[in-house]
Amino acid sequence: MDSDFFSVDNLAITFGGLRAVDRVSFTINRRSIFSIIGPNGAGKTTIFNCISGLYKPDSGKIIFKGEEITGLKPHRIAMKGIARTFQNIELFLRMTTMENLMLGRHIHTKTGVWSGSTFFRRGSKAAREEITHREQVERIIDLLDLQSARDQFVGGLPYGTQKLVELGRALALEPELLLLDEPSAGMNSEERQDLTFWVKDIQEELGVTILLIEHNMQLVRDISDRVLAINFGRPIGEGIPEEVQNDPEVLKAYLGEEESIDAVS
Amino acid sequence: MDMKRDYYEDIQLLDSKVLWFWFLILIASLIILPFLIPNYYIYMVNYMAVNVIVTVGLNILVGYTGQISLGHAGFFAIGAFITVLSMTNLHLPFLLALLLAAFVAAFFGFILGLPALRLKGPYLAIATLGFGLAITQVIGRWQIFGGRMGLEAPGLTLQGLFFSGGSYTLESDRQLYFLIIPIAFVLTTAARNLMKTRVGRAFIAIRDSDIAAETMGVNTVYYKTLAFAISAFYTGIAGGLYAFLIGFINPSSFSFILSIYFLTFVIVGGLGSIFGSIMGGITMTWLILKLDKVQELPYLGDILSAFSERWMSVTGFPNISSIIFGLIIILIVLFEPLGLYGFWIRTKIYWKTWPF
Ligand SMILES: Nc1ncnc2c1ncn2[C@@H]1O[C@H](COP(=O)(O)OP(=O)(O)OP(=O)(O)O)[C@@H](O)[C@H]1O
Ligand SMILES: [Mg+2]
Numbered sequence: 001m002d003s004d005f006f007s008v009d010n011l012a013i014t015f016g017g018l019r020a021v022d023r024v025s026f027t028i029n030r031r032s033i034f035s036i037i038g039p040n041g042a043g044k045t046t047i048f049n050c051i052s053g054l055y056k057p058d059s060g061k062i063i064f065k066g067e068e069i070t071g072l073k074p075h076r077i078a079m080k081g082i083a084r085t086f087q088n089i090e091l092f093l094r095m096t097t098m099e100n101l102m103l104g105r106h107i108h109t110k111t112g113v114w115s116g117s118t119f120f121r122r123g124s125k126a127a128r129e130e131i132t133h134r135e136q137v138e139r140i141i142d143l144l145d146l147q148s149a150r151d152q153f154v155g156g157l158p159y160g161t162q163k164l165v166e167l168g169r170a171l172a173l174e175p176e177l178l179l180l181d182e183p184s185a186g187m188n189s190e191e192r193q194d195l196t197f198w199v200k201d202i203q204e205e206l207g208v209t210i211l212l213i214e215h216n217m218q219l220v221r222d223i224s225d226r227v228l229a230i231n232f233g234r235p236i237g238e239g240i241p242e243e244v245q246n247d248p249e250v251l252k253a254y255l256g257e258e259e260s261i262d263a264v265s
Numbered sequence: 266m267d268m269k270r271d272y273y274e275d276i277q278l279l280d281s282k283v284l285w286f287w288f289l290i291l292i293a294s295l296i297i298l299p300f301l302i303p304n305y306y307i308y309m310v311n312y313m314a315v316n317v318i319v320t321v322g323l324n325i326l327v328g329y330t331g332q333i334s335l336g337h338a339g340f341f342a343i344g345a346f347i348t349v350l351s352m353t354n355l356h357l358p359f360l361l362a363l364l365l366a367a368f369v370a371a372f373f374g375f376i377l378g379l380p381a382l383r384l385k386g387p388y389l390a391i392a393t394l395g396f397g398l399a400i401t402q403v404i405g406r407w408q409i410f411g412g413r414m415g416l417e418a419p420g421l422t423l424q425g426l427f428f429s430g431g432s433y434t435l436e437s438d439r440q441l442y443f444l445i446i447p448i449a450f451v452l453t454t455a456a457r458n459l460m461k462t463r464v465g466r467a468f469i470a471i472r473d474s475d476i477a478a479e480t481m482g483v484n485t486v487y488y489k490t491l492a493f494a495i496s497a498f499y500t501g502i503a504g505g506l507y508a509f510l511i512g513f514i515n516p517s518s519f520s521f522i523l524s525i526y527f528l529t530f531v532i533v534g535g536l537g538s539i540f541g542s543i544m545g546g547i548t549m550t551w552l553i554l555k556l557d558k559v560q561e562l563p564y565l566g567d568i569l570s571a572f573s574e575r576w577m578s579v580t581g582f583p584n585i586s587s588i589i590f591g592l593i594i595i596l597i598v599l600f601e602p603l604g605l606y607g608f609w610i611r612t613k614i615y616w617k618t619w620p621f
Contacts, residue, residue, distance in 0.1 A: 078482035
C-alpha cells in the first residue's frame, strides 16, 4: 500500500529544445522524507512546478494516492493535499504573517461573498469560521516560533523569517505531501538547525510526507530517508543518503560544478 | 505562553468602547447634518457618497485584486440607465430597479473579467478602455436609451422605493440624502468586512503573488472574475443613485474621462484601503466641484482662466480646472504614493507618539 502514496513516472518537459526534465521517475513512501539534489539548473524546481501544476509536462505521469494528477490546475492539486514553498519566496508581501497563514486555510474554509460581507457580530457564520481557523493558525505560529512576526507585514520581515512564514503557510493547508524548495537557502547555521528540527517534527508529529530540494548536504544527510540526484534533467543516482553521496557519478556532477566555480574565481 | 487572544478582535469593525462612542457620534452627525447645511452642500455630500461607492468598488478591483480598469464609467452608465429604464418601462420600484441594474452591471463585469484572465497590465487597460467606450457608444445610438438626448430620471416617491406608485415624493436633496447615505454606509461596511475575510484575502493574494495563490488552492479564474463582478456591482449602484442625484442622464456624462477620474479617486485615496477610498471619494468630489468654480474667484479666477484660455488650450476654452486637478494628482502621487490613507497613518503615528 505504501508505495502508491506518491510517484512520478517518466516525467519529461522541454523548454525550446532544452530538456529541463528528462524521463525522471521516483516513488515516495508515506511519512518519509525524500530529497532531490543536483547542481544548479539540473531541473529540480521544474519537477516541483510540474507536480504543483504550474507547468504541464510533455510526458509522464504523476500519481498521488492512487490518482493521476498530471496536468491538473494548481488549485485542484492543492485541494488534493499537496502544498509547497518556493525557492524565491512567493509570499503575500502586503499581508501580515497571520493573514498569509489564514490564506493557507483557504481550501478548508467556506465563507463566500454574502456571509463574508454581512457578518456583524461574534456569532455570525463568517466570524465563527474566522475565529476557529485563526486558532488553528495560531498553533502553527507557535510551532514555528513566529509570535513576534504575527501581526507584521511579511514584506518587512528578515529573509529567514519569511522562509518560515512560507513554510507555515504551506502547513496551514494541512498537506499530506509537502514540497520544500531549498528551505534553508539564505539561513545562518542556527536558523538551519532549527529548520532541520522542525522539518523532522513536521514529518514525525504531523505525519506529513516531505519532498525536499536542498543544496545543504548536511541537512539532506540528517533528515532524508531517500535521495535522488539529477543532472541536466537526468536521474543519476537514487538511494539512501550515504549511497547517493558517495556515488561516483554524483560526485562527478558536483565536482564538475566546483571546477567551473573555481575557474571563475 | 498564556497569551489568550480574542480572535474576533482581529476582524471586528469597532473593537473598543471608544470606537463605538465615535461611531455613534458619526451616525448622529450624519443624521443632523442635512438640517444644518444649505441645500447646495447637501447635494455635494450626496455626490461625495456616490463617488465613495464607486471608489470602494473600483478599489476592490484595482487596489485589492491588482487588476486595472479604465472602463468603469461603462458600469456607472449601465447602473444609471438600467435603473431609470426599469422604473419607467418595467415599472419596478426604485430599490428593485437599482438592484437589477447593479446585477446587470455585475454581469458585464464578469464578462469583462474573462479577458482579464489572459491579459495583464497595459493590455488589460486597453481591453477595459474599449469596453467603456463601447458602452457609451451603444447607449448613444439606441433609441431606448434616449440616444444622444439621454433620459430623465422619473420622480421618486417614498412608497415607490419599495412598491410602484405612491404619492409622497422625494425631491429635495435632503430627502435623497437619506436614501444615498445609508446605501453608501452599508456598501462601505460590507466591502470592509469582505476584505477582512476569506474572499478579500484571496483577492489580495492574487494581487501579491498569483502563483502562490493558486498553489495554495485559490481558484484564480473564479476570484479574478468575481472581483470584476463585485466592483461592477458597486459602480452600478453608484450609477443608479447618480441618475437621481442629477435628475438627467445622457451618454456624454459617462465618457472615458470619467473612468480616469474614478481611478484617480482610488489612487489619491490609497490603493487597497477602504478608509482611503472614503477619503479619496470625498476629497476628490470636493475638489472637482470647487475647481468648477475656480473662474468665479474674485480677481484670481479671471486671471487664471484668461491665462489658460490664452496659453493652455487649443480650443480656446478655459480649462484651468482640469489643469489644477492634474497638478494636484501629480503632487499627491509624488509626495504620498500611499495616498491620503498613507498620510492619515503617518499623522496617527505622529499623534500617538506626541509630544515625544
Ligand atoms: N519556464 C521556463 N522557461 C524556460 N526555461 C526554463 C523554465 N523553467 C526552467 N527552465 C530551465 O530549465 C532548467 C532547469 O531549471 P530549474 O529551475 O528546474 O533548475 P534547478 O535544479 O531548480 O536549479 P537551482 O538549483 O539553480 O534552483 C534551467 O536550465 C532553466 O533555465
Ligand atoms: Mg531551483
